[in-house]
Amino acid sequence: MTTIRHAIFAGARDALPLMIGTLPFGVIYGTSAVAAGLSPLAALAMSVIVFAGSAQFIAVSLISGGAALPVIWLTTFVVNLRHALYSATVHPAAQGWGLRWRALVAFWLTDEVFAVIEKRLMERGNDALLPYALGAGGGFYLNWLTWTAIGAWLGQQFPDLAGWGLDFAMIATFAAMIAPQLRAPTPVVVALAAGTTAWLTRGLPFKLGLILAAFAGVAAGVWMDHRRKAREAAA
Amino acid sequence: MTIAALLAGMFLATYLTRASFLVFGHRLRFPPALKAALHHVPVAVLTAIIVPEALAPGGQVDVSLGNPYLLGTVVAAVVARLSGHLLLSLGVSFAVFGLMRWW
Known part of the structure; x- marks a missing residue:
């Protein structure tokens, strides 16, 4: 029993630095969601039900841009597809967990929670991994809900925040997230292809241009990968 | 909706x-091919969101340094690229954006 409690606590403790790191994003998400026209309750409900930081951010910017529901759903799916990789990584260690627990850990499997679980998996293997994952996932979930609620409350208290450039906060965050990756040629080509397509298709309704641009970027990336492999094979 | x-x-x-x-x-x-393709998704999707918003905020095309969205986004990207520090680059870019907008 004490081992289980200890592992839950260890998971929450190891997730703590990442929880603090998401503070500004949770608050900005909550505030922006309200500024984009969602009610504070709806903004919080999205964190409770969907629990996917980057997808929630993107959804809010799509909502304020007047995107159609299927575009938002498809974008969410494409942005979150990488989580299937996390699911595949944790799966071998989770075989003895029981369906209910696997379903719960899956719900909490964000980028941050996966990073914490994977590190533990590398260092300690399967030893008390389930309670550890529950501590990390549950802690991170409560943390995200708290910052979202505070942000949504701020957005409601100061309705003028929408005019203060919160839309800028979003795109600045996105730009700062991808810029460090633009060192190698491939991500630069991906960004150029996606950015150009997005610019040329920006007049399309329902933000359909976003989907086209995303596919153009990914296609350019796959093409660059092929080219590199072909060159390596030739060398 | x-x-x-x-x-x-x-x-x-x-x-x-x-x-x-x-x-x-x-x-x-x-599928390994899908795994390789996924690698490109974040840069593709985020750039696709950024570019129209920065070059035409609110739908008005403004490709100039007087556009706070454009300059602020460039600053955020450059500081993040040079320092590797996300929060620092956000702080600097918010300051630039705020100064341009309200000074």
């Missing part, structure tokens, strides 16, 4: 990816 439909669809789109292997397990295999 109904909030219930928005959230239900986003929940499914998110949960299906995370539950894939953990819940449906052995019947799945992750």
Whole structure:
């Protein structure tokens, strides 16, 4: 029993630095969601039900841009597809967990929670991994809900925040997230292809241009990968 | 747009990816080509969102250094690229944006 409690606590403790790191994003998400026209309750409900930081951010910017529901759903799916990789990584260690627990850990499997679980998996293997994952996932979930609620409350208290450039906060965050990756040629080509397509298709309704641009970027990336492999094979 | 439909669809789109292997397990295999393609998704999607918003904020095309959205976004990207520090670059870019907008 004490081992289980200890592992839950260890998971929450190891997730703590990442929880603090998401503070500004949770608050900005909550505030922006309200500024984009969602009610504070709806903004919080999205964190409770969907629990996917980057997808929630993107959804809010799509909502304020007047995107159609299927575009938002498809974008969410494409942005979150990488989580299937996390699911595949944790799966071998989770075989003895029981369906209910696997379903719960899956719900909490964000980028941050996966990073914490994977590190533990590398260092300690399967030893008390389930309670550890529950501590990390549950802690991170409560943390995200708290910052979202505070942000949504701020957005409601100061309705003028929408005019203060919160839309800028979003795109600045996105730009700062991808810029460090633009060192190698491939991500630069991906960004150029996606950015150009997005610019040329920006007049399309329902933000359909976003989907086209995303596919153009990914296609350019796959093409660059092929080219590199072909060159390596030739060398 | 109904909030219930928005959230239900986003929940499914998110949960299906995370539950894939953990819940449906052995019947799945992750195609290596898809794995390689996924690697490019964040840069593609985020750039696709940034570019129109920075070059034409609110739908008005403004490709000039007097456009706070454009200059602020460039500053955020440059500081992040040079320092590797996300929060620092956000702080600097918010300051630039704020100064341009309200000074």
